[in-house]
Amino acid sequence: MASTATSSLTVPAGSARAAHRLAGVRGVWWRRFWLLREWAMVGLIKLCGISSILFVTAIFLFILCEGLPFLRMGHGIHEFFATSDWYPTSQNPTFGILSLMVGTGAVTILAMLFAVPFGLATAVLISEFCSRRVRETLKIVVELLAAVPSVVWGFIGLKMLGPVIVRFTGADTGVNALNAGLIVGLMSVPIVVSIGEDALRAVPDTFREAAEALGATRWQMVRKVLFPAARSGLLAAALLGVGRAIGETMAVLMCTGQSIAMPIDGAFPYLHPLSSVGTMTATIASELGEVEAGGLHYRALFLLGSVLFLMTFIVNLTADLIVRGIRGKK
Amino acid sequence: MTEAADNSTFGIQCDDLSLWYGSFQALYNVSTQIKPGIISGLIGPSGCGKTTLLRCCNRMNERLGNVRTQGRVLVGGKNIYDADVSLIELRKSVGMVFQRPNPLPLSISANILFGLQLHDGRRLSRSQQAEIVESALTEVMLWDDVKDRLKMKATGLQLEQQQKLCIARLLPLKPAVLLMDEPCSALDAEGTEAIEELLTNLRGRYTILIVTHNMGQASRISDECLFMLNGLLVEHGPTSQVFLKPRDKRTEEYVEGRYG
Ligand SMILES: Nc1ncnc2c1ncn2[C@@H]1O[C@H](COP(=O)(O)OP(=O)(O)O)[C@@H](O)[C@H]1O
Ligand SMILES: [Mg+2]
Numbered sequence: 001m002a003s004t005a006t007s008s009l010t011v012p013a014g015s016a017r018a019a020h021r022l023a024g025v026r027g028v029w030w031r032r033f034w035l036l037r038e039w040a041m042v043g044l045i046k047l048c049g050i051s052s053i054l055f056v057t058a059i060f061l062f063i064l065c066e067g068l069p070f071l072r073m074g075h076g077i078h079e080f081f082a083t084s085d086w087y088p089t090s091q092n093p094t095f096g097i098l099s100l101m102v103g104t105g106a107v108t109i110l111a112m113l114f115a116v117p118f119g120l121a122t123a124v125l126i127s128e129f130c131s132r133r134v135r136e137t138l139k140i141v142v143e144l145l146a147a148v149p150s151v152v153w154g155f156i157g158l159k160m161l162g163p164v165i166v167r168f169t170g171a172d173t174g175v176n177a178l179n180a181g182l183i184v185g186l187m188s189v190p191i192v193v194s195i196g197e198d199a200l201r202a203v204p205d206t207f208r209e210a211a212e213a214l215g216a217t218r219w220q221m222v223r224k225v226l227f228p229a230a231r232s233g234l235l236a237a238a239l240l241g242v243g244r245a246i247g248e249t250m251a252v253l254m255c256t257g258q259s260i261a262m263p264i265d266g267a268f269p270y271l272h273p274l275s276s277v278g279t280m281t282a283t284i285a286s287e288l289g290e291v292e293a294g295g296l297h298y299r300a301l302f303l304l305g306s307v308l309f310l311m312t313f314i315v316n317l318t319a320d321l322i323v324r325g326i327r328g329k330k
Numbered sequence: 331m332t333e334a335a336d337n338s339t340f341g342i343q344c345d346d347l348s349l350w351y352g353s354f355q356a357l358y359n360v361s362t363q364i365k366p367g368i369i370s371g372l373i374g375p376s377g378c379g380k381t382t383l384l385r386c387c388n389r390m391n392e393r394l395g396n397v398r399t400q401g402r403v404l405v406g407g408k409n410i411y412d413a414d415v416s417l418i419e420l421r422k423s424v425g426m427v428f429q430r431p432n433p434l435p436l437s438i439s440a441n442i443l444f445g446l447q448l449h450d451g452r453r454l455s456r457s458q459q460a461e462i463v464e465s466a467l468t469e470v471m472l473w474d475d476v477k478d479r480l481k482m483k484a485t486g487l488q489l490e491q492q493q494k495l496c497i498a499r500l501l502p503l504k505p506a507v508l509l510m511d512e513p514c515s516a517l518d519a520e521g522t523e524a525i526e527e528l529l530t531n532l533r534g535r536y537t538i539l540i541v542t543h544n545m546g547q548a549s550r551i552s553d554e555c556l557f558m559l560n561g562l563l564v565e566h567g568p569t570s571q572v573f574l575k576p577r578d579k580r581t582e583e584y585v586e587g588r589y590g
Contacts (some may be wrong), residue, residue: 214500
C-alpha cells in the first residue's frame with residue numbers, strides 16, 4: 001500500500017503519475033492522504049450503490065412493522081382479506097380489503113385491455129414498420145405521454161372523459177372503473193411501448209431476413225416469427241404495465257368515484273365497468289392523513305400498504321426476471 | 331413467373347446492374363448470364379460486392395432503406411425489378427441461404443412448412459405435411475439425423491444441421507434458383523464437406539449461385555465461376571478456365587495469390 005509500485009497498480013495510471021509527482025514535492029504524508037481519499041471515494045460509491053437495496057428493505061420492514069399489529073387488535077386476518085366491507089370510520093368499524101383489491105384489479109384489467117393491444121401495436125409500428133425519422137418522432141411523443149403528471153391525467157378523466165362516458169353509456173356517474181381504466185391504460189402505454197420495442201429489437205435481424213426471404217410479408221413476419229421469438233419480452237412489457245397500473249394513485253383517486261363496491265358478479269360479463277370502485281392506493285392516499293398514529297385505522301392502512309407493496313414487488317420482479325432472462329440468453 | 335414446367339430452365343441475367351448504398355456505389359454495371367441448372371461460384375476479396383450482387387437477385391437489398399438499384403435482373407426471362415413483379419412470388423421461386431445458419435426459432439418441421447403455410451391458404455393435412463417434411467429433409471440428407479425429433483426447436487441443432495435445414499426449408503416452395511451466401515463460412519471442415527456433398531446432389535435440379543471466398547470450394551463444386559473486384563464483375567467463365575487460364579490479369583493475381 002505504501003510503495004509507489006503498488007499504488008500505480010491500484011489507481012488509474014494517470015492519477016498514479018500525478019500522485020508520484022506530488023509525492024516528490026510534498027512528501028509521503030501527502031501521498032498517504034491522497035490514497036486515503038481515493039479509498040474513501042470508492043467506499044462512498046459502493047455505499048450509494050447498495051443503499052437502494054437498504055432503502056427498499058427498510059421501507060418494507062417499516063410498513064410491515066406499522067401494519068402487522070393490526071392483526072392483534074381484534075380484527076383478524078379473515079376479516080381483513082376475505083370480507084369486502086371497508087368502513088373504518090363507522091361506529092363499528094370493519095376493515096375488509098377485498099373490495100379494494102377487486103377495485104384495483106378491475107381498474108388494472110380494464111387498463112390492460114386498453115394498454116396492451118395499443119402499446120404492443122405501437123411497439124410493432126415503431127420497430128418494424130416505419131422509417132427512422134418517423135420512429136424517432138413517435139418515440140418522443142410516447143415519452144411525452146409518460147411525462148404528463150398523473151394529477152393532470154386525473155383531471156382529464158374527471159372533467160373530460162367522465163361526461164363523455166355519461167353521454168355514451170347513460171351511466172349515473174362518469175367517475176367509475178371504466179374511466180380510471182382508460183386513464184390508467186393511457187398512462188401505462190409508454191412503458192408497454194418501450195419495453196415491447198426493446199423485446200422486438202432483441203430479436204436478431206437474421207430471423208426477419210429468413211422469413212422475408214421465404215416470401216413472408218412484413219405482417220406475416222411479425223405474427224409468425226417476431227411474436228413467438230419475443231414472446232417473453234412482450235409478456236414482461238405487459239407485466240410492467242400491470243405494475244404501473246396497480247401502483248397508480250392520484251389519477252385513480254380522481255377517476256374511480258371512491259366507493260366501496262364489488263363491481264363483479266357471477267354472471268356475464270362478470271365485471272361491471274360502469275360501477276364506481278375504490279382502490280388500495282387511493283384509499284391509503286385519501287385516508288392516511290386523517291388517522292391517529294398507532295390507532296386501528298392507521299395500522300389497517302399500513303397493512304394494506306404492505307399488501308400493495310408485495311403485489312407490485314412480485315409483478316415487477318417477475319417482469320424483471322423475464323427481461324433479464326432474455327438478455328442473458330443473447 | 332408462373333409454375334415452371336422445368337425449374338432448372340430459369341437462368342439469371344444481369345443487364346447493366348448498378349447499386350448504391352446511399353452515395354456509395356457497390357456495384358458497377360454488372361452484366362452477365364448465369365446459366366440454368368448448373369452451380370455458379372461467385373468469388374472475390376471481401377467487400378467486393380458478392381453479397382450485394384447475390385441479394386439483387388431476390389431483391390433482399392430493398393430491406394435497407396437507402397439502397398438504389400439501376401439496370402435489370404431477369405429471372406426466367408422476367409425483369410424482377412418491374413413494377414408488376416410480386417415480391418412474394420419472386421422469393422418463392424428464388425430461395426436464399428445465408429452466411430450464418432438462421433433457422434427460425436420454431437420446430438424443425440415448422441421450419442420446413444413455414445414457406446408453404448405463408449402462401450397456401452388451404453390447410454395441408456397431417457399426412458401431406460409429414461410427406462413434405464420427409465421429402466425435403468431427405469433431399470438435404472438430414473432426415474436420418476432428425477426424424478425422431480421433428481418437434482425439437484431447430485435452433486438447438488448443430489450448425490451444419492441448421493444450415494442443411496435452411497436449404498431444406500426452401501425446397502417445398504419448389505424454387506428455380508437457390509442463392510447461397512458463403513453457406514459454409516460458419517461451419518467446420520466436416521460440415522463444409524457435408525454441404526458440398528449436398529450441393530453436388532442438388533446440381534442439375536436447381537440453378538445455384540453460391541458465394542464463396544474459399545477457392546478450393548469454388549473449384550471443387552462450381553461449373554462456372556464469376557470473379558468480382560471492387561464492385562466490378564471482372565471475369566465469368568467455366569471454372570477450369572477461370573482458375574487455369576484466366577483472361578484477366580486481376581483474376582490471375584487473385585487466384586494465384588490465394589493459392590500461394
Ligand atoms: N448496408 C450497407 N450500407 C452501406 N454499405 C454497405 C452495406 N452493405 C455492404 N456495404 C458495402 O458494400 C460493399 C460490398 O459489400 P458486400 O456485398 O457485403 O461484399 P462481400 O459480400 O463481397 O464481402 C462493401 O464495401 C460494404 O462496405
Ligand atoms: Mg459477403
